Amino acid sequence: MIEPKIKPFRSLQTTTITFGIVVTLIFGFWLVMASNDRVNNFVKYHQIISKNATRNISQEIERLLLQKRQLVQSFVEDNRAIFDDITAQPENEELFDRLNLKLGRYFSDYFSSNIATTGGELVVDDFEGDIGELCLTDLKQYVRSGYQQVRIHPNQKIYHYDILVEFGEGMARKIIIITFSADEIAGLLKASNPENHNLLIVDRVNNLIEITRDGSRIMLKNRLDYRLSEDEEARVISSASIQGSYWNVIDIHDENLFSDFQNKTLRQGLIVYLFFILMAALMSFSLHAGVRRQNKLEQGLLENNREISALNTELEKLSLTDSLTGLYNRRHFEANAGVEFCKTVRLGVDLNLAIIDIDYFKQYNDRFGHQAGDECLVRIADILKNNFRRSSEAVTRYGGEEFIILNQGDDYTNFLKRLEQLSAIIEESRIENPGSKVSDYITISTGVGSTVNIYCESVEELISAADRALYLAKGEGRNRVMEFKESNVNRFRANN
Structure with missing residues (x-):
């Protein structure tokens, strides 16, 4: 040896x-x-x-x-x-x-x-x-x-x-x-x-x-x-x-x-x-300096791992948040909407869903530019956050100028009333929109679907119902809240 x-x-x-x-x-x-x-x-x-x-x-x-x-x-x-x-x-x-x-x-x-x-x-x-x-x-x-x-x-x-x-x-x-x-x-x-x-x-x-x-x-x-x-x-x-x-x-x-x-x-x-x-100084006179340095390095690696873990958690959070408005993004909605739907079925409560579209937003963008358009989206998002902040509801920027409100267990009539109030608050915010054909200011059209009115086997069917109601709201002049009922099916088919 x-x-x-x-x-x-x-x-x-x-x-x-x-x-x-x-x-x-x-x-x-x-x-x-x-x-x-x-x-x-x-x-x-x-x-x-x-x-x-x-x-x-x-x-x-x-x-x-x-x-x-x-x-x-x-x-x-x-x-x-x-x-x-x-x-x-x-x-x-x-x-x-x-x-x-x-x-x-x-x-x-x-x-x-x-x-x-x-x-x-x-x-x-x-x-x-x-x-x-x-x-x-x-x-x-x-x-x-x-x-x-x-x-x-x-x-x-x-x-x-x-x-x-x-x-x-x-x-x-x-x-x-x-x-x-x-x-x-x-x-x-x-x-x-x-x-x-x-x-x-x-x-x-x-x-x-x-x-x-x-x-x-x-x-x-x-x-x-x-x-x-x-x-x-x-x-x-x-x-x-x-x-x-x-x-x-x-x-x-x-x-x-x-x-x-x-x-x-x-x-x-x-x-x-x-x-x-x-x-x-003590380590310099010790024959175990290498071991102590190794322990220190291992501790440093442990701290780095904790920091990396914390950063990964933060990145995951950021990936589910819209960077412009601070609302949940579409990825978060699609990951959680189905879970919330199953939860309401299990608890035996109603699920309300509203799709909101900013009226004539393209004309607003064309006239004032995309920076002003982004500022408008942020203001609308702030109004949504301030008026729908309950623990049983979530506001999502679904894409472009579209937002979704998912509300669990709220009284349907009260939910509609809150949406009407939301429309009034946004118009009263007096965000000028000369390109609008329904008002001098920014307005919204809202389509509402709820398990109160329709039978759904999945959240996708509820989204589809709200989207059809939004289509009816736009077809009847915008700047209004339209709820989807089975009786609206013929109106929807007639418009198509």
């Missing part, structure tokens, strides 16, 4: 030390890169949550202001008589007290009301002559343009914002000015504020802080200037404008958020590096 040739101990020691130094340097370089990546990922994470927070809160406040205006209009219409009486008798305090009492019951954040002529002159002044210059300026601007930009108005009683609505006809037209506190908007900011962030509403014209999560800017303590400082401007992560106002929602990160994390990462990296050096 040939004995293996063993290197002298000193030569082995030199080789081990050299190897340890090289590995230590490589590890140090990798650790620096990993620390930088960790810091960068931390920054990107906070940028993403900041962008989502400012975008979502700006949309919420836009909806709130729109809702306020609609509620004020409804209130004025419902109480027209008392407004006419007050306009005719502006000195009658009893009438005005009745109006304020009703407004206080109608709006939880109501503060005061004023009435002005369309010439900008106050008829009824609830502030008793103490109305601010900004209020009057906004009133004059509204008189000139018929458009209001909401902003905070300072007042010695309360910082507030106004909603202006016209009422009356002809020379008798007046403007009602309803004043609200900023508490409800502050509540939205507080509820949406990410940890280590500070959501603020500022006047985009002069960078003046308007509303914080604690209320209007008057709630800020130990502050002489309510404008953003240079340091605060430097810490703004994201910003989103609020339509119909002078406001921007901004997100300012905590002063030491990123520097503290960077220092923490550096400290942790240094500790890891020192520990690695210590281990490398």
Whole structure:
């Protein structure tokens, strides 16, 4: 038997030390890169949550202001008589007290009301002559343009914002000015504020802080200037404008958020590096360095396998999702529709299926281009997701401008009602479509099939029924919901 040739101990020691130094340097370089990546990922994470927070809160406040205006209009219409009486008798305090009492019951954040002529002159002044210059300026601007930009108005009683609505006809037209506190908007900011962030509403014209999560800017303590400082401007992560106002929602990160994390990462990296050096030194004096290196390599392979497994899982998920709209794609539908059909048969519940087609979408694409067409598809998909989000239903982009809603166990009449509401919501979204022959805006045609109305032995038969109903909907003028029944078979054959 040939004995293996063993290197002298000193030569082995030199080789081990050299190897340890090289590995230590490589590890140090990798650790620096990993620390930088960790810091960068931390920054990107906070940028993403900041962008989502400012975008979502700006949309919420836009909806709130729109809702306020609609509620004020409804209130004025419902109480027209008392407004006419007050306009005719502006000195009658009893009438005005009745109006304020009703407004206080109608709006939880109501503060005061004023009435002005369309010439900008106050008829009824609830502030008793103490109305601010900004209020009057906004009133004059509204008189000139018929458009209001909401902003905070300072007042010695309360910082507030106004909603202006016209009422009356002809020379008798007046403007009602309803004043609200900023508490409800502050509540939205507080509820949406990410940890280590500070959501603020500022006047985009002069960078003046308007509303914080604690209320209007008057709630800020130990502050002489309510404008953003240079340091605060430097810490703004994201910003989103609020339509119909002078406001921007901004997100300012905590002063030491990123520097503290960077220092923490550096400290942790240094500790890891020192520990690695210590281990490398011990390994250099050990005859078992090869075994330890092998264990480390095996551990690395195990981690890589886990990462590969995680990536494969993510890729599988992406393969079942439409990349443009974020909805399930046709592959997911075809893989799961049959399973859902068998499930409904087993449970003894009904299965509803709707095929939705965007009317005259080709004309929309031809006029505005494919990029605008993609944006339109994304908006329609968002509306579908927001209105059909139950756990027992799924929305799929079936292809092109076609979508499928698969609903399990819902009351069929209620399902049809929701589809009618969906059609109305999409048309009311006011996506202009000059090429449409049924509306000035984007509309949809919907074909509905359900096991309530027809006997099906497979989901393909249900899809076919819904598709035939969609064909009938298009044939009868589009922009409608058409359900398929056995009685529709003759109509379908006649159209063919």
